[in-house]
Amino acid sequence: MAEAHPEELRENARRRVPRTKVAVPAVGPDFVRRPRLLAVLDQARDAPAIVVCAPAGSGKTLLLAGWARPETTAWVSLDGDDNDDRRFWSAILDALSGCPSVPHDSPLRDQPVPRRPSRDPGFLAAVFGALDDLPDVVRLVLDDLQELTEPEPLQGLEALVRYRPAGLRLVLASRETSSLSLARLRSAGQTTEIRAGELKFSPTEARALLAVSGVDPRPTQLRRLVEQTGGWAAGLKLAAMSLTDADKVFLGGSDREVGNYLLAEVLSELPDQQRDLLCTISVCEKVSAGLARALSGRADAATMLDTLEHETSLVARSGADGAWYRMQPLVRSYLLADLGKQAPARAAELHAKAARWFAERGRPVPALAHAVRTGDAERVSGPLRRQAVSLILSGEHEVLHEALAVVGDQVVAQDSMLALVSALLCLEEGEPEFALLHWAHADAAWPPHPGAELQLLRRLVAARQAEITGDVGDMVRATSGRLRGQGHRLDALDRLYRATALLTASDPAAAWDELRVALDAARDREQTYVATQILGILAGLAGTAGDFRQMAELAGQADRATIEHGWERTVAGATASALLAYDALLRAEPAECLRHARRAGRLTDGGQGLTLLVGTVAGAARFELGDWTAGLRQIEQARLAGGTRVSADLVALSAVVQHRAASRLGWSRVAQQALNESRLRIPDCGEILLMRARTQLSLGRGESAEKLLRPLVDGTVPAILPWTAVEASLLEAETAKLAGNEGRAVRALTRALSAAKAGGLRYPLVFGSREVVGLLATHRGQLGELNTFAAEILAARRGFAGPEIPDPLTERERSVLRLLPTLRSFDEIAQDLTVSPNTVKTHVRSIYAKLRVQRRRDAVTVAMDGGLLETPHPDLHD
Known part of the structure; x- marks a missing residue:
């Protein structure tokens, strides 16, 4: 070459x-x-x-x-x-x-x-x-x-x-x-x-991306960030930069860093026509080709959307038929913020066009939402009056709030229907005092000849108010009579409140039938929020009947709906979370119970019953996780906050859980108080016998405990709670074990295991006494078809690494323990208690053995840390 x-x-x-x-x-x-x-x-x-x-x-x-x-x-x-x-x-x-x-x-x-x-x-x-x-x-x-x-x-x-x-x-x-x-x-x-x-980053990937910047969001925060950024890597990194500053909140496309990035790296490279179309359609969360044409006036809007999808990925098709387009969330957020800032009149005009387009196609929710964005009270007031009732039934509470804010408080106060809708909104969001204010406005503006729907709406608001306050008489009166006409859009809600009245009147079977009809009616009319409320009440009924698996299934359906629609802070959302917390406690999963209870606790005021349920199960969960004193105090506070207008099953639940925890901790006065109050509110029920038997056993009176348990175990005295029978059998097993009757103890344990397995109940067994757990361990493999379930109980018990509750102290030991921190000599303590010094020394040796210590100072420290020195709650009086 x-x-x-x-x-x-x-x-x-x-x-x-x-x-x-x-x-x-x-x-x-x-x-x-x-x-x-x-x-x-x-x-x-x-x-x-x-x-x-x-x-x-x-x-x-x-x-x-x-x-x-x-x-x-x-x-x-x-x-x-x-x-x-x-x-x-x-x-x-x-x-x-x-x-x-x-x-x-x-x-x-x-x-x-x-x-x-x-x-x-x-x-x-x-x-x-x-x-x-x-x-x-x-x-x-x-x-x-x-x-x-x-x-x-x-x-x-x-x-x-x-x-x-x-x-x-x-x-x-x-x-x-x-x-x-x-x-x-x-x-x-x-x-x-x-x-x-x-x-797009998945939630798991997003968490890892945020973690490298030292940001550890809660699950709800993480979900919101992923939604807000659309899983976009740059958006998540910019969010992390914002969130590393504890005082800063990530604002999406309106954040300066985000805006600068989008302008420099994304939007500046687009042709003017494409950028203008994106700006125009940014007023809508999603657009069809027809809506894009109406907003932009461009005949080629469909072609441009297709081009943007394939060439830039800034918009993507959505929906089953792919007829709608969604813009990348951060890009839309930036363009919308910039449009409102640079051309607010154009933004209002575009929202007005979108409102007309949706209204013409029978889409009231987006039509009203876009009307709200115009800020024009006259444009909003008409559709608001026409759609307010339907929107509250379907759960479109956010749109309603925004529309009511645009028309103004004065207009709402002068319109009975809007005032009643506002009252119902307040009740659903745990604000009964504001509901009363709107109720007063509705009465003041009441027309001389109200229509049937307005009268019915007033009755339903009264029923909801009575349900939350627990006034049985008002509830029954508010729901008496039948709804005029069939197929009315308030029919499902009317049936829901009538079913609640039947529950207060102790007719659960009729309430169940009414609720099933109400659920079908709500679903037929796409009244999703009402359907979610009904699911929660059905779940509660299933739990009362002892079908805890069905309770969890129905509460789970309601919970998924509340999360999907953003109703976590409503009564429906809190009810679903509370019942899931109860289910988690019964499955012996206290950490999961606390997670659901915290979600339920976000509601300001969901009524006395909901307050009592959430506080009771959360306190029980904290107790089982080793936070004994705080857990027991939370149960007490829930009982006080729950008031007197709650159902018998909630009274029984709170009393049994409180008495159980107080007895295990040795707080005899608190245990006795729970028993005394229960005697007044739920007399002649099995739970009273259970608590009395537990008290006798704690005093060393096994024979008395056995006699008290007999009519409960053989069914002569019925119990209110479905799982009281399990607790009774376990207490019988413990009594027999302490008496040296191993055969009777095993038979009682077997009966408890069988009932617990059938009901899906692990809580009484997993957190049972040492005697019960010892029986399980000793007879493991000898329980026939219950062996597998017994093994699960023992494995769950081993899975909790929290400290063991020390053996309860007697009243005399507790008296001696209270005086140990005073540095008095044993002779001086004996004089204070009017006993002999040798008796004091005997009590001190017993205290040391129970607390597993060898010195006076260590005994005081362990007692204080473990809450064993019982002190009266500030809200309780002797």
């Missing part, structure tokens, strides 16, 4: 390329691996082309850099200068030359680059031939492919794709679908594509 002339060599020399341009980007220690996407890339290693296409900030570069193997990867970070065809190919050849898999004698390392390489068949043939001859496959990553806009480098890249050299695999990363044609490879199934949807 003839040697090239020096001038020709100079003419064909490669352009100088910065080293960083052809180096695989380094991933720092804060890099978040994404196994699900790395698995997709690994599976596509042999595909001729991998395409990663998503908007700026989606994490394309880091994903590929974290996946790339330096020994087999050539990387080019493209920029605008690469539209110079010679520089483009110089960069590719330099990247290949720097790849360890390319042999030192490969022609690629010194291949000259002619003036117009993509149009030079000889050059392309030489490069492709050298790539064919590579001993190992090299992956060439071309990052930021959208920077290539000139025909020559695109033509060369097309040739590379079309020829598919045996030693090369292409990996193309771009913000938009380039003009590069991959149709042939796609049709042959030879491309793997990762789009914006796949690159």
Whole structure:
């Protein structure tokens, strides 16, 4: 071969390329691996082309850099200068030359680059031939492919794709679908594509991304952040920057850092027409082609949306039929904020257009929501009056609040229907005092000839008020009579409140039947909020009847609806969470119980019954987790806050749980108080016998305890709570064990296990006394078909690593213990208690043994830390 002339060599020399341009980007220690996407890339290693296409900030570069193997990867970070065809190919050849898999004698390392390489068949043939001859496959990553806009480098890249050299695999990363044609490879199934949807961070990935910045959000915060950012990597990082400042709240697209990023990296690269269309449709959470045409006035709006979807991924189709488009949440948030700031009149006009469009198509909720955004009270008041009742039944409380705020307090106060709707809203959100104010306004503005619906609405508000306050008489009076006419839109709500009145009148069977009819009516009319309320009450009824599995299922359905629609802070949401907390306690999962109880506790005031249930189960859970004193105090406080207008089953639950905890801790006065109050409120029931028997056993009177338990165990005296029978059998087993009657103890234990297994109850067994657990352990494997369940109980018991409750102290021991911190001598303590010094020493030895200590100071410390020195609650009086 003839040697090239020096001038020709100079003419064909490669352009100088910065080293960083052809180096695989380094991933720092804060890099978040994404196994699900790395698995997709690994599976596509042999595909001729991998395409990663998503908007700026989606994490394309880091994903590929974290996946790339330096020994087999050539990387080019493209920029605008690469539209110079010679520089483009110089960069590719330099990247290949720097790849360890390319042999030192490969022609690629010194291949000259002619003036117009993509149009030079000889050059392309030489490069492709050298790539064919590579001993190992090299992956060439071309990052930021959208920077290539000139025909020559695109033509060369097309040739590379079309020829598919045996030693090369292409990996193309771009913000938009380039003009590069991959149709042939796609049709042959030879491309793997990762789009914006796949690159969205899942909640788990988002948590990991935030964690590297020291941000550890709660589950609800995490869910909100992922929704707000659309799982967009850059948005999550910007959120993390904001949230590392404890006093700062991430505001989405209105945050300055976010806005600057979006303007510089995303929106500035769009054509004016596309940017204007995005700005126009930003007033809607989602748009159809028809709505986009109505808002923009552009006949080609559908085509533009399609282009934006395929070329930028800034909008994506949604819905089962793909007829709607959603914009990337942060982009929409920024554009909407900017529109309201720069052109508020245009924003109001666009919302008015959207309101008309939805109203014409029978979509009242979005129509009213957009009318609200105009800020025009006259535009809002008409649809509000027409739709307020339907919106409260379906649970569109946020839209209602906003609409009522726009029309103003004065207008609401002068309109009976709006005032009653406002009162019902307040009751559902735990604000009964404000409900009374709206009720007074409704009465003051009451028309001389009210329509049937207005009268019914007034009756239903009265019924809801009575239900929350626990006034049985008012509840029954408010729901008396039948609804005039069939198929009325308030029929389901009317039946719901009538069922509640039946419950207060102790007719659960009739209430259940009424609620099932009400649920069907609510679902038929798509009154989702009413249906959710009904599910919660049905769940409570199932629990009262002892069907705790059905209780959990129905409460779970209600809970999922409240989370989906954002109703966690309503009575319906709190009821579902409270019942799930109760279920978790009965399954012996106290941590899960506390999680649900905290959610239920967000409601300001859900009524006395709800307050009592939440406080009781939460206190019991805290007690079982080892926070004995605080747990018992919480149960006491719940009983006080619950008042006197609560159902018998809630009174029994609170009393039994409080008495059980107080007896185990040795707080005899608190235990006796629970028993005394129960005698007044729920006399002649099995729970009274259970508490009396437990008291006798704690005093060492086993025979008395056994006699008290007998009518409860044999069913002569009925119990209120479905699981009282389990507690009674366990107490009988403990009594028999202490009396040395092992046979009777095992029979009682077997009876308790059988009932607990049938009802899905683990709480009384897992947190049973040491005698009960000892019986289980001793007779493990000898209980027939109950062996598996017994093993589960023992495993659950071992799973709790909290401290064991010390043996309860006697009253005399407690008296001695109270005087130990005073530093009196034993003789002086004996004089104070009018006993002999030897008696005091005997009590002290017993105290040391029960507390597992050997010194006076340690006894005082253990007693104080464990809450064993009973002190009166500030709200309790002797």
